Amino acid sequence: MTNTAFRRVPNALALAAVMLVAATLLVACGDRGGTEGAPAPGDTAVAKVDGKTVWASDVKREAVAQGLIGEGEPLDVSSDLFRRVLDEVVDQKLLAAEALKRKLDKDPVAQKRLAAARERILGDMLVESVVSDAVNDIAIRGLYQEQLKLAKQSEEIRARQIVVASEAEAEAVRKLLATGASFDALAMERSTDAATRFNGGDLGYFTVDVMPETYAANLKTGKVGDIVGPFGIEGGWAILKIEDRRLEQPITFDAARPQIVRFLTYDQVRDLLEKLRSRAKVQTLIGAPQDVPGQPKEPADAPKTAPQTPATKAAPAASAAPAKAAQP
Numbered sequence: 001m002t003n004t005a006f007r008r009v010p011n012a013l014a015l016a017a018v019m020l021v022a023a024t025l026l027v028a029c030g031d032r033g034g035t036e037g038a039p040a041p042g043d044t045a046v047a048k049v050d051g052k053t054v055w056a057s058d059v060k061r062e063a064v065a066q067g068l069i070g071e072g073e074p075l076d077v078s079s080d081l082f083r084r085v086l087d088e089v090v091d092q093k094l095l096a097a098e099a100l101k102r103k104l105d106k107d108p109v110a111q112k113r114l115a116a117a118r119e120r121i122l123g124d125m126l127v128e129s130v131v132s133d134a135v136n137d138i139a140i141r142g143l144y145q146e147q148l149k150l151a152k153q154s155e156e157i158r159a160r161q162i163v164v165a166s167e168a169e170a171e172a173v174r175k176l177l178a179t180g181a182s183f184d185a186l187a188m189e190r191s192t193d194a195a196t197r198f199n200g201g202d203l204g205y206f207t208v209d210v211m212p213e214t215y216a217a218n219l220k221t222g223k224v225g226d227i228v229g230p231f232g233i234e235g236g237w238a239i240l241k242i243e244d245r246r247l248e249q250p251i252t253f254d255a256a257r258p259q260i261v262r263f264l265t266y267d268q269v270r271d272l273l274e275k276l277r278s279r280a281k282v283q284t285l286i287g288a289p290q291d292v293p294g295q296p297k298e299p300a301d302a303p304k305t306a307p308q309t310p311a312t313k314a315a316p317a318a319s320a321a322p323a324k325a326a327q328p
Helices: 016-029 056-065 081-100 109-134 137-150 165-179 185-188 213-219 254-281
Strands: 043-051 052-055 156-162 202-206 228-234 238-246
Touching: 043 056, 043 081, 052 056, 052 081, 056 081, 081 109, 109 254, 137 254, 156 165, 156 185, 156 228, 165 185, 165 238, 202 238, 213 228, 213 238
Parallel strands: none
Antiparallel strands: 043 052, 156 202, 156 238, 228 238
16 A cells, blocks of 8 residues: 555545635624533633633634634634634624614615525535534544555665766776775765755655656666666656665555544535535526636536545646655
């Protein structure tokens, strides 16, 4: 299994994200109807605005909405960030209270916007409920084990390189290596590759498919300890030393978990919407867009296929630059 197997999980939760942001913005701005009971066990009252309590959870929710912290991340009530966001929450409550005094909530446009916000919050609560029931530790571990079985392990190579400008320089380096000179020292002294020369030419572990073709061809049959080359590359000549060959290490559960959660959440939201649309009668009352000469056209929709699991999705394009080979 490659370390990129779970990176193929779609990072697309736009619908849920929009719902969450809309909900947090509205709730942070509103009040709790005058109730003074803590909204959740352990919540802390951090301010009062005209007798109405502002809770620590209100401030954290606003910080999440602004992207200042992630969902579920802690926010210390004694921190400067908390105090800054608290001031903003207080300002929002003052503005909302003044708007009510001026009866702005009675305006038809305001009522439509409030109704739309209410729908977004209810939709968000439904999404949270469905996801919390389905995306549990059993489902996450099950998908992880499934992908371990399906994924293919490729061979990784660890190598060092020395890059020089000409074939003559490369041959001179090769002769020095043959007499017992240190590869690391020669790389630091003579290599022109700025990304690797100062760590002894170390490329780290990589699979040959991410390397330029000339590297892959010359490394194909080499054994651990072999000096390979010199051979021509773009911008010069390269000499390699093969340090190790091994099977790729599978991604750990802890590293894969966030990406699996995103995949399963996306799957649940998509399935929920498909079921709701299949039961509802939705009519689009606007016509198809008219063609305007010279106007760029949107690309055609991709053909519909069966839902894919992370391991079956297309892998991202691999870098061809040897200096960018990933360290384990």
